[in-house]
Amino acid sequence: MQVGASGFRAEHAAMLRMPLLPKTSSAATYADIGSFDRAQTVAYLDELTADKGFAEALAVSSPSLHHALDAVRRKAGEARPKALRKLAVSATRYALRAAGRPTPFGLLAGVAPVTFEDTCHVRLGSSHSKSVLPDGGWLRGLVAGWESDLDVLCKLRVVTNDLAFLRAERWVLPAGVEQEDSGTASSTRSGSGRTVQEVSVKNTGAVGAVLEAAHHPCPVSELLARLDAAYPTVPAAAKRKLLLRLVQQGFLLTEMRPPLSAADPLSHVITVLESIGEPDAASRLASLSALVDDYRETPVGTGLHRWHTAVEAARALHPGEHPLQVDLRVDAEVVLPSEVLREAEQAAHVLQLVAPDSAPPAALREYHAAFTERYGTGQAVPLADVLDPHRGLGAPAGYPGSERRLPGADAPGPREQDRDAVLADLALGAIASASLEVVLDDATLERLGGARPAPSTGVELCVQLTGTSAEAVGQGDFALVLSPVMGSFSPGSLSGRFSHLVGGTAALGGTLRRAADATPDRDALHVDLEFAPRSGRATNVTRVPRTRDELIAVGCYADRSSPAVRGMRDLALAADRDRLYVVDATTGRHLVPEFPCMLLPSMSPVAVRLMREVSAMSHDTWPLWRWGSLTAAPRLPRVRHGRTVLTPARWNLSDPALRDSSVDDATWAERLAAWRDRWHLPDRVMVGDGDRRLELDLSAPLHRTLLRRELDRHSNLILFETPEDAGCGQGWLNTDGKPFSSELVLSLLPAQPAPEPSRKPSFRAATAPPPRHDRHWLYGRLYVSTSRHNELLTEHLPRLLAALPSGVDRWFFIRYIDSEPHLRLRFHAEPDVLAAQLTPLMLDWVAQLRRAGMAGGFVLDGYEPEEARYGGREAIAAAENLFHRDSVAVLEQLRLLETEAIGADPQVLAAANYIDLLRRARGDAWTDWCLDRPRNDRAHAYFREHRAEAIRLLDGGGLRAALGAAGATAALDALDARDEALDAFPHLRLPRVLASVLHMHHNRLIGTQRASEENTEAVTRALAQIARGRRRLPR
Template sequence: MSEDHAMFHAEPTGMLRVPLLPHSATGTRAHLDPRDREQVRRYIDALLTDERVEEALAVSSPSLHRTVEALRAGAPMKPGALRKLTLSATRYVLRAASRATPFGLLAGVAPVSFGAAGRQVRLGTRHRKAVRPDGGWLTGVLTAWEGDLEVLRALRVVANDLGFARGQRWVLPCGYDAQDPAGSDEPAADERRREGRTAQEISVRHTAAVKTILAATRHPRPAGGLLKTLDEAYPNVPASAKEGLLLELVRQGFLLTELRPPLGETDPLRYAVDVLKSVGQADKAGELAAIGDLLEEYGAERLGAGLGRWKKALDAMGGLRADDRPIQVDMRLDAEVTLDREVLREAERAATALCLAAPDTMPTPELREYRDAFVERYGTGRAVPLADVLDPHTGLGPPGGYDHPKSERRTAEAGEPSERDRARNDFLAELALTAIASGEREVVLDDAALDRLRGSGAPPPAALELCAHLTAPSRRSLDEGDFTLVLSPSTGSPAPGALFGRFAYLLDDVEEVGELVRRSAADSARDGALQAHLDFLPLRGRDANVARVRPFWTERVAVGCFADRASPAVRGMGDLALAADPDRLYLVDASTGQEINPRVPTMLDPRRAPAAVRLLREVPTMGGWPSCVWTWGRLSTLHHLPRVRFGRTVLAPARWRLTDPGLFDSALPDAEWERRLDDWRARWNVPDRVAVGGGDHRVELDLTAPLHRMVLRRELGRSKDVTAYETPEDAGAGDGWLTTDSGAFSSELVIPLLPARPAPAESPAVRAPARRIRPVGPPVPRHSREWLYGRLSTYAGRQDEVLAEHLPRLLAALPPAVDRWFFIRYADPAGAHLRLRFHGDPATLHGELTPGVLDWVEQLRDLRLAGAFVIDGYEPETHRYGGHEAIEAAETVFHHDSVAALEQLRLRAAGAVTVEPQVLAAANYLDLARQVHGDRWTGWWLRDPRDEEHHAYFRERRAAALRLLDGGLRATFPAEGAAAALAALDARAAAMRAYASVAADPSVLASVLHMHHNRLIGTSRTSEGRSLAVARGLAQADHGRRRHLG
């Protein structure tokens, strides 16, 4: 692949991530009995000889460090506790020598630059600590003070805009957990404990007093003034009751105070101090300021010499709130690194290869299903208040798979793979299995292989952030271009800045990061969409450690957090609406209709936020890449997969899944377990050094070292899904480029990539415009007695038979009072069904027609052609089809289109029409378009570029399709037996002209064509794309013919 063909341009600003220790400095290969106290003591002392290691261990796990101190002090310990201490300490030290992911003092970050000259590599030892209070500790302290009436009176409060009324209750979709677990020496255990506490809906009685409070706090106001309002409104209610109500509403999160630092505040402690000072709480402000001084003093200490001041800060913070990890520490590396730009060029080629080889089917079925449900309920091009959509009673509820609150929607399954994905899977299987069978550990891709893996032409991500290990035998080799990038198998981001975000305050030029984030967001957004910083209150205070990032936009979307929404730059839940296009969901400003994209450059898992916040984060990137890593697709379940290399980049390291049940058996004797491990290694040719773990939580182990094997066994006891990867140094070219007198260090580069700049002779890519629509409220279900609507479950493959052969029998018996009817096909996770709708006199519909419909359904059941039949309320898609003034005319078109479709299905079933279904649908499209646009119908079709994927279908059928230009749709019908079909076309044409005269929105034609394909063929998007391509091809041919003729 030449540089000219790269899809991306790598930015010359990156981030370097390096662990605290070099590979060789772990001291963990000792042979000892982890249940022998004296051996363990000597081992721990040796392990922590480096004072930097002890400080890093203490910061990462204070409880583990206390256990170390207890051991040194001679406290009694059982053998099990000694073993746990040994393995925990070993794992932390291994992490500090092998994993570059920043965490406390175990690994840090530094900026890295790239240039054609002046290469520089320096890694020193004077790393700098950045110290803040842990988000969980600070949230707990501030929550307690919010519960102090004296403090609360002085604070401003505002109603939580996630709340809403339901019946006689005021509801908050999910409660906030201010009491994070205090922690233990096992952070993973804390994580599992938190995961078990899904935030669910809470509510209070929507009393007159609650209504008064909520009405008075639409905008921030002092709580003391709010109590005065309550005194005036309810003079006979005891003051203690009113105060208690206010305190309770704050405690549960119905009211939010200004004391909580916004996530955009990078100095949350200083923010809280300033607020407390401003409201006259000098004593409490002083307590926090004193904590801040202690943290600053600790941060100023040389790395390795800060343990005393760290303990002093720990003790002081424990006096305000007990928490095992009250201090958050980030580390800025003492490093100056300038690399050759060739590293960036290789990253560009690697990112391009990833895009070309990526599957078409992206794993976001929940939002696809949600989009389909939204369109079914509300239609397209119509905005609905976000709060109403998320209400599970009156709207859709949160998408399937969402928590906080837990969605009751069925979790959608991934769609069927495309033809291209199936071919991709087959080719990957050929490559992988050939390598495995021949004993090769590597698959090498070239341009020809990428061509076979190449996608369908879907647009690549507009931007991405690669995380890659840079490996080289030596610094000189690196300078000479002898290097290998090894992409992380699990870490990357489709949004540059996400990996940078929370560390921006440590870097030299914060604004440079901001500019990168803004450019990335603009490149990935529709033209004209408003970008805004997303602010919210984390469900758990400790999550703020990851989510806290400086805002990079002046516009702000603040949901479920304290904010003054009277500011024109701030939008809350009530200012947002959701809408849908045929291929996506999008958000709009409810007052202007302008498309808006809330953004927050953070790696906080969206699943850890309230459902509304998660939706706000995921909608702007819907349909994009969920991650920027290599995927094996269905082959991921194989026991072993080889390394994948392209050029100087390892796209994926070799990996081995641990699947032997005996390896997970904690009761298995040690000797037997050791034998099983050796057997597994021999069978799959597993190397000595591997990185073990899931996601970004891997630790490098030497499987010949007894302690490392014990660490592995403990990992297998915690999870049944454990994968071993070859180490980056083994997959790449060694770790010799980043060395000091202490040894060689592992390293990762975070490289942001934006779209490649077009060549001067090329036109820049044109981004689709953002939508601007007028939001409307959710439809009130009409459930009109003038409509009878039933859903008939029937297998998709038999729907043509039901429609062509059996529905006419029901239609022939319709009472005269039924003046129109129509049908559509539908498919959802529950299965395919037909939707039948009849309009007429209510007494006739429900007294005469309903029994006849039920009899007809029973006949179909007897023939095994139908299943369940459900009568429901009809809710017209008024906005989608031109508004209230046009909906009756639209329904008349639906009726005549249904009649026309049935007649054509009948002729096809009889063999009288032999045109392919997609070509027949295209002929219908042209007939409908002519009724709207007359002689200018070709211009309507040619306004959009052709779809190359489906245009190939038209090319293959061009000759047959062109015959339709002369005779039109009617020429496809036989000379005899088509009178009813011809009459149906005439009636539909008249109805379409009448509809076009009252529907002001020209886009309704596209919706009519979409529904015609639905009636004539079904719900296949591929089929619809092909039929539209035929219609566009015919329009192009007709346009060319007319231009040629003059």
């Protein structure tokens, strides 16, 4: 295949990431300190930390290591050799990080803007600048101290934490901030070390009144006045302590806590202190702010004294090892040729072509299935209700506190199996020929994936530009090496928190808007997102500016009286048949929360995590090369296309002998050498976890020591070849002939906007009624393998139906698969009939099945009618009657299929039933309803294969004529009864209800297979198109 033009266009501004020191500064780390005495080791440490910039960076990033080194210098004669060597290894790690890892962290590495033109221009200077903010964890603790001062608290405004909800007689708050941040009862661990998933408080009259009154920001003094009026005999101190406890537990949030979008968190707190008349506290914090400004202005390498002064001043206000957080803006002017962007666009295009099929995570797929089963499609359900494990579904599997089970891994599909086979052929061929590289040509690309749809969402790539010099890069002599571990399907995620250093809020907002405009969700309302991360320190990487006019603010202080601000009460979850959506609870409008940050999912409140992950369900998820089933192989080759290395060569250091901690260093080094010889592992490698990588040279003893430590820390350690070895050198970014490592962060958007969805999501905004277990239904789950469903339904279920008590007026069945396949059987009667007559009868029937080897387990459960899915409580009885009549009709048709009395393929027969149902519900407009649905090209291939059979059914008078020809009187009577049930169900006119009825018919007749249902829909749509054409052009 011809690769063709890329489906991506890169943004013309990017971010450079580079370490503080050049690669040559790591030369000292090649020393063999194993043979050093005390004085030699101290001398090594002095040489390693001689650079003043590195010394300052070390003080910022690791105060404990910095102080330990100072102590050694003061008392070198007292240091034990073993402790000295351990210190030397730690310092070596930081030195290698400062010389080789571009990931921004303190002063060890920083960022700079990059632009693209027709030329190449690079200037590196030494006038780096700093961004200094309070550490999020330290600031949270400082603010909590003031909040715990009743005199201060009584002058603040508070708002109810909208993550709290009422359960029975208690207000409940899911686990929030970590214990080290506040030490309050809302921490995730109790004093005994037991994990606490929530904190609660009794819903007394006073508590309820306070939490309701503070729905919008309210002065604490006003809350006290309300309590005084309601409870005049209660001591004032008790009322104040009640409010203090609600603040400490997180039920009330104060205005003193800065939002994530605050550019200057210290100024925010100072302003609040000044506004409430706390000048002394404001002055102390302002003094710290001035010291922070002093340090910020000092050149890197000269600020150590001012750093210590600012840190000590911060610790005098509140203790903490890391009271301040620093980011670095490196002094660099970088203009690269636009040809680099074109190469990156082509690389992203190739990655998309060869990527595995994209799908949401398994936990979200299971959650979507559970949501649609419980609430149906098209119905908005309050987000808080869905997340409540007692009223709703709880959180998805894998979330904190969730008791949902992760579904089993899906078996690889045919395309994935084919892809794995091609990858195995490529990898094994490279290993057999002792080659480190596979080159993807057009034929290989065709084997790996073939044509794919154009991208529907953007990506953010992390790439390393390699070239011998800037001049060479300008002449097109360069190679790109894609990061094997870093990338994002959301442009701005890697660069968003540095926007104040590299481009500003306007540039970030422009990228986000252009990215949104290219997606299928462009007509949704895109909004900013504010929340409080579960860890205070996590705010250090989540401070991103506001870029949208409207905001979702959850679990944080916010004025939700503004129509532009939405909280938990304003949010709902909804679904169509493909995915979940976040929607406005009042209007049903689709909302897309934007938060350009790479925060770990576990650091977000559950509601925030779910909103972010739900909004990403439609995203392509392939910014990295995937080796599929070969991932655990000991060695995999580099993969190249054009001038881009899509993934560097890698080695999985899985040999148990290398993890034996009992052997001495010499023996371990011999084992490593043997493993390296076997698998052709070079001297220079990148090692580490994710983006926390070090470049090591395994010919150096200290570097081997660091590798052994990494093996002890990680159960699965992957080594990659260095970008310099994979590409063509790292000389383009240098000063005075000293090269620097670097990475480029590039945002790429779809070259063309994704096609408009044929049916835009539309959701009804309504609060679903609480689920109820109806005592008039007996519901049993009979576990039977899918292959035996039809036999049980046609041969064994009729025996039970023939013996039903006369009081059973309706029943229906559903095929289902959760952990195991089963049939769900539901019977309606008066409770005494169900208990005294039907239950024993049903248990006897199940016992007979089990003796015959026809069934496994059987479970009686409570039936929760899907009222929201089928039009509400007033409509559910009519819907259940239709379920009953459809079940009877399906049993009759299954018998005909089993006896071959009717010769239709099951999916064609299902399509005939669809048409029969649609004609009754829509009349002649049935074809319009079908043709409003998009055509599925894959499923349409099934129609082409069965075209003659399907058209014979249409020409022959449809389903009823086919049944009449087969002499199936009972089946025709069942269709007549189903028609009566359809006529008695007026809510069928609602598109979402009609779609659910058709979906459940397929379920009963065939099963739960999505591909089969799509085939049925394709036949129905094609026959509708033929029927409409015949009406317009009569023969």
